Amino acid sequence: MNNNTFKEIADALEHAYTIGIYPHILMDGDALGSAAAICIALRKKGKDASVVIEDKIPDNLSFLDRNVCTSDQKRYEHADVSLCVDCGELSRFPERADTFLSGKKKICIDHHPTSEGIGDLNYIDGSAAATGELIYELLLAMDADIDTVIANSLFAAITTDTGNFQYSNTTRRSHEIVMKLYDHGLDSYDTSVMLYENESFAKIRLMGIIMSEAEVFAGGKAIIACVSNEMLRQAGAQMEDSEGIVGTMRSIKGIDIAVLVKEVKDNVIKVSMRAKEGNVSEIAVRFGGGGHVKAAGCTLNGDLAAVRKKMQKAVEESLCRE
């Protein structure tokens, strides 16, 4: 699949009036920050644009929704453009897939290398640390008026997806774009406080409960933990509160691979994996999932204990092969 140019995508948006923007489910800072940034830029150009969502905005990201989000899909049925950001598979926005597909033109902008490029126009760049980086380039191609709010949204996208510029996906370009965002009024401190100093007690408590039962295996090279519905209940937390915990697990000395096994629904178990040196993408793919080399995931059927055991075995094998 060949990418279109940002100019081609900018032209398509220029010729559209109604534009529905689709971040993925369980939205993160990059998905919502990117979606909000392009939405605001389009509205400034007089377009009828909104970020169409199907699930709850996490508390620490709610500041990114400056009246841009809507759950009213009907409004964007048969829109001139359906634009999915930070995702490139219909399964990443299952309840909105039909509305997305009803768009007269589909555009996909994503940085996941496994992205399927479901748009009529696509820009998939696995070398970008965040979709926010690609949206910045698109805004330039659109000759958009990047203001403080847009700058803050793009910073939120980039800083969260790069783990505050520490992950291996971080590049010269990530810093270059942030540097330029300061020229548009970026308030990186204010944005960081919103993102990080607003943890819910339930989230911190959940992290405590998860970490207190985490298990190190494979000779100290891997760590695994579970999130059950019972644990969520005990902490008064939601599943989204487990976001980020797998990163904390990976930060342990000597750990190469961290695995968090989440009971999403009865019999539906979601697995998130992070690696320092190893390749968790290939493990995820084996179980029908995908992602990046250092951050990947998959969804399995079964009970929590059984999936935990299965993943533990797969990680052990993967580490032994090295």
Added chain:
Amino acid sequence: MNNNTFKEIADALEHAYTIGIYPHILMDGDALGSAAAICIALRKKGKDASVVIEDKIPDNLSFLDRNVCTSDQKRYEHADVSLCVDCGELSRFPERADTFLSGKKKICIDHHPTSEGIGDLNYIDGSAAATGELIYELLLAMDADIDTVIANSLFAAITTDTGNFQYSNTTRRSHEIVMKLYDHGLDSYDTSVMLYENESFAKIRLMGIIMSEAEVFAGGKAIIACVSNEMLRQAGAQMEDSEGIVGTMRSIKGIDIAVLVKEVKDNVIKVSMRAKEGNVSEIAVRFGGGGHVKAAGCTLNGDLAAVRKKMQKAVEESLCRE
């Protein structure tokens, strides 16, 4: 006090042969990263330069010492240049002050606005997020050969002192310099792993155990938790592993005051407090302790449960008075 130019400082270093470099005690990433970077650059120019230290290098910073550090002060007595970095007061390197002062020329490079400028040549810039930013400018003025090791050292300096580019001191310049360090072979991921991905499992597990029993009170404005010897045993941790946890407690949404009550010895209980808006110093003083408005502590006799109760009452009263 007026600053000298980086060119003047570069010239002074150019004309020197023996150069002792002095980071502050209780060195952090900026102090050691900056010192190591300038030391390596000077050695590459054929100078006899070392980082003279008087205390232990923290575990997570030991990778910055590529044979640059020495405790042998005698070697740098009457050096051509004594250069202090990331500090500008003799009290910040008390055991080395005499050796520093014995240098034929003293130079001071620092970003603390309270710096006294104790050098014959000084460059003090309180607007720099890290001394590492100033060292980068100096290396340019020296026409130094910035290699991967130097780039990584400067990145370590900047990323630690900016709280990974989230603190309010972070500027456009911070990102601009990091961007340019990539051109010199910066490996930001590798450096970040060294700095941050070396937490002990015991520490993370201890955090889990502490946080899973933390209690929010005073209408959601305060949080309190304990560290008992039994909890340390359970986690396989030391009391020093509880460092930083009270900061995590404070980061919770709505929390103004966080209190961690630690069983240091039988009947000896240490209390650490952090505030967002409130004043924990006045609470600490009431119990014979002290500190800053936002970070204070005290030591009490009694058992853990009794001290916890007492502190909880004191915090409640303090918050009610506001």
